[in-house]
Amino acid sequence: MFFVGLINKNRFYYFHNITVNIVYKIFKRQEKLTNTSFILAVLFLLLFISNILGLIPIGISLTTQLIIIFPLALVRWSSRFISNLVFDYKNFFRRLIPKGVTLALSPVLSIIELISHLLRPITLAVRLVANMTVGHVVLALIIITCFSSIFRSIFTFVIILSLWLGYSLVEGAIALIQGGVFAILNLLYSTDHL
Secondary structure, three states: OOOOOOOOOOOOHHHHHHHHHHHHHHHHHHOOOOOOOOHHHHHHHHHHHHHOOOOOOOOOOHHHHHHHHHHHHHHHHHHHHHHHHHHHHHHHHHHHHOOOOOOOOOOHHHHHHHHHHHHHHHHHHHHHHHHHHHHHHHHHHHHHHHHHHHHHHHHHHHHHHHHHHHHHHHHHHHHHHHHHHHHHHHHHHHHHHO
């Protein structure tokens, strides 16, 4: 399924179209209950591209800003959580109590389960921000060490430069993985309420 069609034949447009279709099909297979796979595919691509742009020296990654990532984690989760609470409140509260629990423990465990559900978007956002921030800090430290070693010896500069290039490739893979983890956990946390 091509979303817009191949009207413009340039390479970037074709690559973009193929990429969106592949990601859409991946999320379409994972999500069986609702038809929001396109939103997840766009979310994944947004996070992946933002992570990659953050790897550019003196670039700012939006995924290291909690004020940007937290609303992305909160919107989809809260819409499912609130709609389930309003329209299906009996099943919502029934799912908060684990099966096989005694009546004396059920109020305490239901409160703990409710708190764990409420903390999910926070942990989802903090996980992405922390992972990407640490990666960018390590990359910046390698770059600073690389440029400070240029005056010492050319051999040290070449070794640190190759370390920087290798770590940049690793960070690119981490950017891909973190975008996928964010989108898939967003899907799992929101379908947990159905």
